[in-house]
Structure formats: structure tokens, C-alpha cells
Amino acid sequence: MDKIGIYTVPFVIAAVVTIGAIKQVDIFECFKEGAADGIRSLISVAPSLIGLIIGVTMLSASGFFDIVSDLLSPVCTAAGIPPEVLPLGLIRPVSGSGGTAVLSDILTKYGPDSLIGKTASVMAGSSETTFYAIAVYYGAAGIKKTRNTIPAALTADLTAFISACLITKAFGQ
Numbered sequence: 266m267d268k269i270g271i272y273t274v275p276f277v278i279a280a281v282v283t284i285g286a287i288k289q290v291d292i293f294e295c296f297k298e299g300a301a302d303g304i305r306s307l308i309s310v311a312p313s314l315i316g317l318i319i320g321v322t323m324l325s326a327s328g329f330f331d332i333v334s335d336l337l338s339p340v341c342t343a344a345g346i347p348p349e350v351l352p353l354g355l356i357r358p359v360s361g362s363g364g365t366a367v368l369s370d371i372l373t374k375y376g377p378d379s380l381i382g383k384t385a386s387v388m389a390g391s392s393e394t395t396f397y398a399i400a401v402y403y404g405a406a407g408i409k410k411t412r413n414t415i416p417a418a419l420t421a422d423l424t425a426f427i428s429a430c431l432i433t434k435a436f437g438q
Contacts (some may be wrong), residue, residue: 313400358395387429
């Protein structure tokens, strides 16, 4: 089965070159146009991504996520949500790599088979890096006003986090 992966990319490249030759398409010119479009897209998205990365770094370094987690901990405990997963719930919508780092810390500290580890895993798998996705897609499309996108997306993230806690509590052990 793993031999399929080894041959997939060369097969796709050979297929593209063969079909391009049959249809008499200048493949290299198409490649250059695609690369130029990619660079233009990168340039249009870069300011949004740079701002997002700076913001996430500043929030993490300032201890903001820790403070909010400490404030919400009693409410989460009363609601049956493990407070240990709060940092993941706070950073995941903002940063995928930050969310992965927090998930890794949780799994290292509590173990992947613990209720906390399972809850964190389901949370990470059922949510999106909301602000990153908005920055990339809206930035590429040149959309400046997000209207109801952010509240709707954050509501979906909150629903995913609460559902992850309830489902893993009901079926996790």
C-alpha cells in the first residue's frame, strides 16, 4: 500500500506532461503563469498573515490565554468541561500551529488515552483555525468587511468545543 504513495507524484507529473503534449499545450509557459499567479496571491495575503502571526505571538507572550483560562476555569468545571483543555479552545481558532503545540503539551502531560487527552484531540480535530482561514481567503479575494463571518465561525468553534467535551465525556472512558 505504501508503494502507491511513492509512485503517485511521478505518475501525476507524467500524466500532465503527456496530456499537455497530446493537446499541444506549452506546459512550461503554463507553469510560469501559474507560478506568477501564486506569487501574486502570496503578496495579496501576506499582510493579513503577518498581522495575524504578530497578534498571536503577542497574545501568547503576554499571558493573555493563561489569564482567560484561569478566569473561565470555574465556569468550565461547573459545566463539566475539563479546564485543562481551555488553552486549546482559546488558541485553536487563532493559530493552527499554536493549537498543535498546546495539544502536544496536553497529550504529553495527561496522556492520549486520558479523558483530557481524548477531549483535546476531538477539539483539535473538530475545529478550524478561524482567523487564519479568514485572513487567507478574504485577503486573497480582497474582501475587507467580514460582516457576520467571524461571529458565525466562532459560534461554530464554540459548538465544536462543547460538543467535543460532551461526546468524549459520554463515550470516552
